[in-house]
Amino acid sequence: MDDLPSNNASSAAPDVGFISTYMASPLPKVVVFGPGSNCTLEICDLDWSVYKYRPSLPVNATFLALFGAAMVIHIYLGIRWRSWWFMSFMISGCIFEMIGYSGRIMLYKNPFSFPGFLIQIITITGAPVFFTAAIYVTLSKTQVLYRSLTHLRRRLTGILSIICRIEHFSAALSRIRPKLFYYFFIPADIICLVLQAAGGAVSTVSRGVSQRGIDIAMVGLILQVVVLVIFIALFGDYMARYVRSQITKRFTVRETVFFVCLASATILILGRCAYRCYELKEGYTHSDLITNEGLFIAMEGALIYMSSLLLCIGHPGLIFYERGCEKLDDDDASGDEIPLERYVYRESETEIGIAK
Numbered sequence: 503m504d505d506l507p508s509n510n511a512s513s514a515a516p517d518v519g520f521i522s523t524y525m526a527s528p529l530p531k532v533v534v535f536g537p538g539s540n541c542t543l544e545i546c547d548l549d550w551s552v553y554k555y556r557p558s559l560p561v562n563a564t565f566l567a568l569f570g571a572a573m574v575i576h577i578y579l580g581i582r583w584r585s586w587w588f589m590s591f592m593i594s595g596c597i598f599e600m601i602g603y604s605g606r607i608m609l610y611k612n613p614f615s616f617p618g619f620l621i622q623i624i625t626i627t628g629a630p631v632f633f634t635a636a637i638y639v640t641l642s643k644t645q646v647l648y649r650s651l652t653h654l655r656r657r658l659t660g661i662l663s664i665i666c667r668i669e670h671f672s673a674a675l676s677r678i679r680p681k682l683f684y685y686f687f688i689p690a691d692i693i694c695l696v697l698q699a700a701g702g703a704v705s706t707v708s709r710g711v712s713q714r715g716i717d718i719a720m721v722g723l724i725l726q727v728v729v730l731v732i733f734i735a736l737f738g739d740y741m742a743r744y745v746r747s748q749i750t751k752r753f754t755v756r757e758t759v760f761f762v763c764l765a766s767a768t769i770l771i772l773g774r775c776a777y778r779c780y781e782l783k784e785g786y787t788h789s790d791l792i793t794n795e796g797l798f799i800a801m802e803g804a805l806i807y808m809s810s811l812l813l814c815i816g817h818p819g820l821i822f823y824e825r826g827c828e829k830l831d832d833d834d835a836s837g838d839e840i841p842l843e844r845y846v847y848r849e850s851e852t853e854i855g856i857a858k
Contacts, residue, residue, distance in 0.1 A: 541614035551613035554793040557606040569599040583819025595632030602626030623702040631695040642683035697722025763816020767809040777801040
């Protein structure tokens, strides 16, 4: 043990070159970071770890519980409102967050834990991609026009079942076709997720000194920011055109809550992505932001949890629900197809035909 670095103030913050040289030294074969890491707090100084701090156990346990609770709520609401795609994306995001904060709890126990770092850097970085995917799917549904349909299957299942409440919104006001939100934003989200996960993996395998891994992760984060900015621009443009339109009706309280929550969640996720880009621009070993746990809690954990909570409060089931859409009784139809005009939405005891 005499050959081990002394745990004192003078050796608390050695430079990267010294650490790299020391890790490569055959004696005493102490690996600070990487797949073969064998450092512990008993033999290595805390400042030698990537974060240079022990993640807070109460804070990370709290986020783990909060995202677990959010997942349960989204499961209930998803089943209640039959919003399968939205529910699937939100559940995936919450699971990623829970796995990530479990990894940070591993880092609390051992700040040099390579599996803990790898788990949390990949899952926490990539989790918001699923939340944005849920938002993209939801907005594309708000722009579907009733009159574009000719017939509706009697036994609707899955996400198609929410179409019977979208007469409030007009696809004609959108500058792009609603389906393009699927074809552009969802694949872009997948690319962001892959790049961020790959960049994190390359960086951790290379012990945090690979510029290639950092560059890959940066591309994924920057692409996510660009995609979000494009989405916000299209979303804002659509809402402005809708409000100015003379043929649309005013939003109800439910619709106002839905759109406010949707917009707020999107802006919070954008703020988080901008923070992660700025945090990573200097890499893992030179960045001052990456060693600031308070900033991570505020700009990563708090913003993303608030986004998941807003998407609970402003769940699409508030406006895309079936109870406002009256279906034919089983005895009134033979089976496969029901004319769309037989579906009516009742509001204030007034029948509104939806296929006029």
